[in-house]
Amino acid sequence: MAIKEKKVQNYGENPIEVRDSDHYQNEYIEGFVEKWDELINWQARSTSEGEFFIKTLKEHGADRVLDAATGTGFHSIRLIEAGFNVASVDGSVEMLVKAFENATRKDQILSTVHADWRWLTRDVQERFDAVICLGNSFTHLFSEEDRRKALAEFYSVLKHDGILILDQRNYDLILDEGFKSKHTYYYCGENVKAEPEYVDDGLARFRYQFPDESVYHLNMFPLRKDYVRRLLHEVGFQDVTTYGDFQETYHQDDPDFYIHVAKKD
Structure with missing residues (x-):
C-alpha cells in the first residue's frame, strides 16, 4: 500500500513576499489543522470568553447564525449547544473536516459549506440573523x-437588523509598540508559542511552535482597528460597536483582540 506523503507549508524562497488572499489554502495543511x-485549548477559551458571543447574539434576537470562519468548529459547536441554528462555512476543506469530527464527538451534526467569503452568495443563498467571523x-x-x-x-446574507460580529488581533499595538500578547483570551494552549516573526505595514508573519517542536506559519495582513471600523461603515453597516477583549471600555487597556459588532440597519 502506498504511503501518503504529508503536505508541507510552502512559502517559496522569500516568505515575507507572500501577500496573497488565496494563500491561506496552502497554509492550513492537514498537519497544522490537526494541531x-x-x-x-477549547476549555480555556470557553472559560475566558464566557457568554460574550451567546449574550450578544441573544440581545440582538438572533436565531439563525452563519459561522463564516468555522475553523475546527469551536464557536459553531458552542452556539449549537446554546440553542442557535448554525450554518458552518470555511474556505479550508481540512478545517471543515476537522470541525465535523469535533462536532460528532460531542454528538452534534454540523451543516457545513465550503465557500470563499468573496463569493459567499454563490454558495449560500439563505439570509441570516447574524454572521460571525472570528479567530x-x-x-x-x-x-x-x-x-x-x-x-x-x-x-448581503444578513436579514434587515442582522448583525456581523468580526474580530481581529490588536495590530495597532503590534505595529506601534511591538508584540506583547497576554494570551489570556484567544490562544490559551499550554506550551504553545504564537508570536510574530516579521511585521511591517502590509504583513504580520506569525510563527506557531508546538510542544513536539513542530513549527508552522501564517502570513496575515495587520489590520488597524479604525480602518476596519471605517470599512464596515462604508460597506453599509450603520452602527458599529468595538470591544477590546470582551469589554467595551477597551481604551483603558491594551487588549489582545478587538471585536466589532456591526448592525445592518
Whole structure:
C-alpha cells in the first residue's frame, strides 16, 4: 500500500513576499489543522470568553447564525449547544473536516459549506440573523478590494437588523509598540508559542511552535482597528460597536483582540 506523503507549508524562497488572499489554502495543511485545537485549548477559551458571543447574539434576537470562519468548529459547536441554528462555512476543506469530527464527538451534526467569503452568495443563498467571523480570520485578506467584497457579501446574507460580529488581533499595538500578547483570551494552549516573526505595514508573519517542536506559519495582513471600523461603515453597516477583549471600555487597556459588532440597519 502506498504511503501518503504529508503536505508541507510552502512559502517559496522569500516568505515575507507572500501577500496573497488565496494563500491561506496552502497554509492550513492537514498537519497544522490537526494541531490547531492545541493552540486554542477549547476549555480555556470557553472559560475566558464566557457568554460574550451567546449574550450578544441573544440581545440582538438572533436565531439563525452563519459561522463564516468555522475553523475546527469551536464557536459553531458552542452556539449549537446554546440553542442557535448554525450554518458552518470555511474556505479550508481540512478545517471543515476537522470541525465535523469535533462536532460528532460531542454528538452534534454540523451543516457545513465550503465557500470563499468573496463569493459567499454563490454558495449560500439563505439570509441570516447574524454572521460571525472570528479567530482573527478576516486578516487573511490582503487587498482592500477583497476586504470590501467579503464585507459586502456578509452584509448581503444578513436579514434587515442582522448583525456581523468580526474580530481581529490588536495590530495597532503590534505595529506601534511591538508584540506583547497576554494570551489570556484567544490562544490559551499550554506550551504553545504564537508570536510574530516579521511585521511591517502590509504583513504580520506569525510563527506557531508546538510542544513536539513542530513549527508552522501564517502570513496575515495587520489590520488597524479604525480602518476596519471605517470599512464596515462604508460597506453599509450603520452602527458599529468595538470591544477590546470582551469589554467595551477597551481604551483603558491594551487588549489582545478587538471585536466589532456591526448592525445592518
